[in-house]
Amino acid sequence: MMHVDWKHLALALAILPFAVIFAAWIGFFNVGASSGHWKVTDWFLHFAMRSAVRTYALAVEVPSELPNYAVQTAAGHFPRGCAICHGAPGEPRSPAVLRMLPQPPDLAERVNSWSDAELFRIVKHGVRFTGMPAWPSQKRDDEVWAMVAFLRRLPALGAEAYRDLAYGPVGSLVDRPATFEQAVADCTRCHGADGRGRSTATPVIAGQKESYLLQSLAAYAADRRPSGVMGVVAKAVGRRYWQDLAAHFAALPPPQGRAGAATVLIEAGKKLATEGNPSRRIPACLVCHASRDRNPAFPSLIGQPGPYVEQQLRLFRDGQRGDSGYGRVMREVARPLSDNDIAALAAYFATADLRPTRPIASARDDEVYRSRGAGDR
Incomplete structure (x- = not known):
């Protein structure tokens, strides 16, 4: 029977942290991404990540029903906030992204391996050491749940259905709009060309007062009005187009009444x-x-x-x-x-x-x- 020398074991454990620090100081650990992780390192990191997400997701209060009415709004955010790394139907990831370590997963293939609570945890808080950022506004859980609802639909979406949902018939996306027309096309992805919104989660901005629309854009960009969706868009479009965008949508005719039976x-x-x-x-x-x-x-x-x-x-x-x-x-x-x-x-x-x-x-x-x-x- 092997005898354990507890004194030697305690000494080894005491020395170990200093040995690790010394190894890091002399540059023993290769931080280059070109060589990838050892298999055991890759396994351990993913094991730790999934375990942490599973544990913290226990505190997430899952709604009785996902907000499917807001799927289009989440889809409108996806091209700018997510597809750049994860790709989208008909929009494959770039070769540069495929060289990232760890490589961002194709969400359409992986999303069903997570529960709703786990997806919420990942989308809202991100994942350290992976390039996965937290949701731009930590105060808007409703937007995060809308993204979870969209992710649930993603595996079944073809390229045409995705483009219709994320862009609409006339919408388009440019990282930094260089013309007013490009700025308008970015807005219409969710608000529609008529300014009446493409889903019931999106407000009617057609016919609103110009000053109100301008103040709203400024509030979003300054994070005085929290929104992980609109905050990103307002900053990306840029201050130079705010006035013209406000004037454009204010000049559009508001929709006619949606009269319904009195209840x-x-x-x-x-x-x-x-x-x-x-x-x-x-x-x-x-x-x-x-x-x-x-x-x-x-x-x-x-x-x-x-x-x-x-x-x-x-x-x-x-x-x-x-x-x-x-x-x-x-x-x-x-x-x-x-x-x-x-x-x-x-x-x-x-x-x-x-x-x-x-x-x-x-x-x-x-x-x-x-x-x-x-x-x-």
């Missing part, structure tokens, strides 16, 4: 939007968001997609929504809103008549809103 939910939303609820300190939304003489910094909410409005109100209520000057007011307004209130308002705005009105509201509401302002979208 209890819509009627509840209409009452809250037009009259507010003074006992709960909820002012009438339409005083600032639909009147003809509203502050140009306040967006029109009439005709906005229900899921978009619902998500923004939740962000305001939870203190996660940034702003371009008036968000602090909307955070106060949204704080007393219940989930039912938010659902009702979203349903109402999605089906309301688009014609600007002078809403029915108390004189006190009008006075308060003129003095305090209202939030951006």
Whole structure:
């Protein structure tokens, strides 16, 4: 039976850290990527990565249903934020990327080996020592879940279906737009050529006030309004095109009304939007968001997609929504809103008549809103 000399073992363990540091100091370890990893090193690194993701994913609260309504928005971000390394259907990875160590995987082949919680963890926080960055905004879990929903669809997408989802019929992507036309084409990938949005997760920007659109772009670029999608786009497009882009989309005609059959939910939303609820300190939304003489910094909410409005109100209520000057007011307004209130308002705005009105509201509401302002979208 082998005898273990514990004194010698303890001495070896004490010396080992210094030996590793000495080996690193003399340059023993080859950090060149051309030779690749030893097989045991590659196995260990992947083992450690998968184990860490699995463990940290245990704390992720997975929604009962992925936000499939927002898949197009995530697809619009994918070419700029992901495909450059991971490739996409019909868009193979570059030879330079294939020489990276470790090599970024083809997501269409690997995505099904991860659970939803694990994908969320990877997309939101990235992976150290691999070149996989964290999501650009750590405050927008809704965007991360939208990307998870898109990744679930990716394996089944062909080149044509992917291009339609990510670019649309007229959209295109240039890393740094050199012309106004290229900047517009970048925007239309999600907002559409008509500015009405290509999914219910994307706001209608056609016909919005020019100053509001300009302030929003500035807020996104400065990270005052957190968004891993729009923050990246606003910075990539560049300040020199912001004014022209705002003017372009402001000049587009807004969509016609999306009238639907009156429901209890819509009627509840209409009452809250037009009259507010003074006992709960909820002012009438339409005083600032639909009147003809509203502050140009306040967006029109009439005709906005229900899921978009619902998500923004939740962000305001939870203190996660940034702003371009008036968000602090909307955070106060949204704080007393219940989930039912938010659902009702979203349903109402999605089906309301688009014609600007002078809403029915108390004189006190009008006075308060003129003095305090209202939030951006």
